[in-house]
Amino acid sequence: MKQIAIYGKGGIGKSSISSNLCVNLASEGYEVLLVGCDPKSDSTINFFNGKRIDTVLDLYKNGITDPDKLIFEGYNGVKCVEVGGPAAGVGCAGRGILVALKTLNKDYYLEKGFDIIFYDVPGDVVCGGFAGPAREGYADEIYIVTSGEYLSIYAANNIAKGLFNLNVKMGGIIGNLRGIPNEIEKIKAYSEIIDSQLISAVERNLKIHESEIEGKTVLEKYPDDPLNYKFKDIGKKIIENNKSRVPKPTTDEKIREILGGLI
């Protein structure tokens, strides 16, 4: 069993990438669990035609803590969990993640025979709780989703700093391209600077957008689209990746230098 967490700048496409990876890995026969860690609880909506599933923390509030009742089966057999959390502006979402992760634990995952578990984590690691999925016993390695734009790479570097501080391994970077010049080269150069690797990059593609409007993954809406092969390929690389290591974050100046040199 492999456990991975997806981090990256808010709005960069972590949930889109995660859900399309999950659905394609499931179609290859893997037992997949997707754990949405955003209090907005929208990581898994593409598996339920845009509907939200009951969250772990809402169920917990009602005294339901049996992991079997917290996991929902979505499209193509992908198992889905939403951590949930308080409404914006109240309570403590970080504590919520810790409590939810404790309720769903590794022993249970192993018992259920999952091959891979994805934690889709909110954009910024704003407190200890948001680092929960990166702790010992949870994700074995972290993947960062980024475009080639400065702010996205800057955010990725902040995450790399967190991983460095927490001594957590990084599996690599998954590019989600916006269509700026030399984008793959920029991401690749950055990944090498921090002693990591570029796993692959997904081109900007309207089919992702169209599928999501219907609350679907690309595989469900466009089963024959070649984009699915791309996701299968990335999924395979993640499953087989044995080059994860603690990243060496760089400085803002260095990022500007790399990006500036590739305009």
Add this chain to the structure above:
Amino acid sequence: MNILTPRPNPIVAALYTLRDLDVDVAVLHGPSGCGFRAARLLEEDGMKVVTTSMTEEDLIFGASDKLIEVLKEVEELFSPKLIGVVGSCVSMIIGENVKKAINDSGLKEKAFFVEIHGCMGANTRGAIETLKAAMDFGLIDEKEYQRQTKMLLLATEVESNKGMAKSKYTRPLRGDELREVADYIIKKLKEDKKIAVVLNAKKETAYLFADILLAINLASKKHGGQIINVGNLSTDVGLLRIRRYAQDIKNNLEKNGITIDHISGGMDEYPVAGKNAIEYLKDKDFDLLVAVGIPQALPVIYKDSIAATNGPREVEPLKEEGYRYVTVEIASHSTVMGSRDIVLSELGDAIRKAAGIQ
């Protein structure tokens, strides 16, 4: 039901359980005042308690480095064999990675983490989490963990069915006049009545409650009457430290020529030992029951009875159970800490005075 009465705290229960496990130093990862009263008592009992004295700044920026530093200091100051690190409300809310801090301190061979905070329910949860951590660390086996967990859950049940968690709010009361209660007991002995004394005490508090049993027996030697002694003084159950308490008490009683007629269980079995005691007394003939320690764990018997507790908030529920008198050992906890022998109790003292013995 939302219970308003302040009740024992899971963090403190975790600290006490570390003491039971013969841990040398407890490190509380939280503010300096957290569990202060308990910490002071536990230090008198031989376990060092230190805190990471978390501040407002630590809440904002995290305090893992501070914890690592404190662990290293503890190692240097006390050279402990065993360290227990206990969570607190604040450190757990901000998501401190305590396990990692223990690893980073280089002390993972001797330090283990009890993941607990104040909002995790009944105090017994703190004890259960500690036992679980101790099991994972290899200090106790699974069987012992299961046995104690069962007892702790039953103890919580006793409190909610018959103790201070029974009603929304329970007043603290000082109980009945000790002199009056002592006179009543002596009167019964002089009338040559038969008294059943049931010691059903929780761990170290037995050092105090056993004194009431001792005093009644000494008074009987002088004034007559007959005594049936029942106590949860088994030396075959529980952690080594707890068994030692039972042995200490047995030694004293033996020295005074007092025999325990029936052992009702171990010293951590008070939630079930009371039932066992009453079962034993079922077909015995006696005129008065004196139940000391955790009387609320005894089934109700429809006989003349006296209860001695150390909880001012247990008085009201015990009175409701029909006890003629309920007395409170108000200073109980501070007197037993660090003790290796029976200590003078307030009711025991009053009985001795009423009996004219010293």
